[in-house]
Structures are given as C-alpha cells and as structure tokens.
Amino acid sequence: MIVLTRFARVAVLGTGLALTAGAASAEDTYSVSDVVKHFSQSANLGKTRALCIGTPTECGAPEAAAAPQPFNLQIQxxxxSAELTPEARQQLDVFAEAATGALSRASFHIDGHTDARGADGLNLTLSDRRANAVVAYLVDKGVSSARLKAEGYGETQPINLDPFAAENRRVEASLADIQ
Structure with a gap:
C-alpha cells in the first residue's frame, strides 16, 4: 500500500474531504483505501433502491441526490507551470491504483485550477493544461482515457480565501459516473 504525506491537513466531513491550513505531518496521509472510501461515499453506493406504490403524500418526496464532492489530489x-513534480507523480500513483482497482467502474472529472495571478485567459489555458497533464499521467498508469474528462476553471474556484494562495494552483477529481 502506498501512503503519501499531504501538503495540507485534511479532515473527513460528511461525505467529502475538506482542506484546512497546516503543515504536513505523519497524521496527514491518505492511502488508496481513503480515495476509494471518499468516492464510494460520494456515489452513495450503499443506498438501495425502493419502489413506493401509492400517492405522493403516502410515499413522500424522493431524496435529492447529493452533489459529488471533489477530491483534492493535493498536487501543487x-x-x-503545468509540469508534474515528483511528489505530484507519487500522489497520482495512489489515485491511479484506486482508479484501476476498486474504482475501475468509475469515471472522473479532472478539474484544473489556478491562483489569481495572470490574465483570466492565460489562467484558463493554464488550468486546462494542468488538468490534461494529470489525465495524461493517469492514462500512462493504466486508467482508460474514456473514464477521464479534463476541464480547466482558471481562477474561478479558489479553495483559499486569498486568491493568490498557492493552494489554489491545484487539480481536483470528482466522480462523473459509475458503470
């Protein structure tokens, strides 16, 4: 099993992972099983389907599906730059192992982001290059390209309130579908 040190502290909240500021420590690691657990919860794979025969009042309103929670791949x-560092490659190895193993029926959105430095158009192009660099690496590791959709969002979705913070230069994965 591969275990990696994260660049930020991560706490499990509900069905997703939320980032909080802090230095990396031995407690700040995630494994293939953490990735699988996150996406399994995002997909609500544990719920069963039921059929109610009756009026809408008798059956109640159907539950709304929760939006998939993004998983920050912790790639800074x-x-x-859109070049993957050796640390980024190690982290993507963990994700690839999960995607080719327990999550082999899942497809993912791979979303690239930037901080607010630079012009909007340049940031959008850079974020797209970052997402595509991750997809290319995952494909080289055996994940089918048909299961990965890259998209760049530029500086429009920061995770740090400081729009210039390095944490905003990242790639996230979210569940697109389970076959």
Whole structure:
C-alpha cells in the first residue's frame, strides 16, 4: 500500500474531504483505501433502491441526490507551470491504483485550477493544461482515457480565501459516473 504525506491537513466531513491550513505531518496521509472510501461515499453506493406504490403524500418526496464532492489530489504546481513534480507523480500513483482497482467502474472529472495571478485567459489555458497533464499521467498508469474528462476553471474556484494562495494552483477529481 502506498501512503503519501499531504501538503495540507485534511479532515473527513460528511461525505467529502475538506482542506484546512497546516503543515504536513505523519497524521496527514491518505492511502488508496481513503480515495476509494471518499468516492464510494460520494456515489452513495450503499443506498438501495425502493419502489413506493401509492400517492405522493403516502410515499413522500424522493431524496435529492447529493452533489459529488471533489477530491483534492493535493498536487501543487509551481507558479505558471503545468509540469508534474515528483511528489505530484507519487500522489497520482495512489489515485491511479484506486482508479484501476476498486474504482475501475468509475469515471472522473479532472478539474484544473489556478491562483489569481495572470490574465483570466492565460489562467484558463493554464488550468486546462494542468488538468490534461494529470489525465495524461493517469492514462500512462493504466486508467482508460474514456473514464477521464479534463476541464480547466482558471481562477474561478479558489479553495483559499486569498486568491493568490498557492493552494489554489491545484487539480481536483470528482466522480462523473459509475458503470
């Protein structure tokens, strides 16, 4: 099993993982099983389907499906770069192992992001390059390209209130579908 050190502390909240600021420590690691657990909860795989025969009042309103929670792959990019660092490659190895193992029926959105430095158009292009760099690496590790959709969002979805913070230069994965 591969276990990696994270760049930020992560706490499990509900069905997703939320980032909080802090230095990496031995407690701040995730494994293939953590990735599988996150996406299994996001997909609500534990619920069963039921059929209610009756009026809407008798059956009640159907439950709304929860939006898939993104999983921050903890890949930090140098300013203005879409190049994967050795640490990023190690982290993607964990995700690839989960995606080719227990999550082999899942497809994913791979979303690239930037901080607020630079022009909007350049940031959008850079975030797209970051997402595509991750997809290319995952494909090289055996994940089918048909299961990965890359998209860049530029600086529009920061995770740190400081729009210039390095944490905003990241790639996230979210569940697209389970076959």
């Amino acid at each position: 990019f140098p300013l203005g």
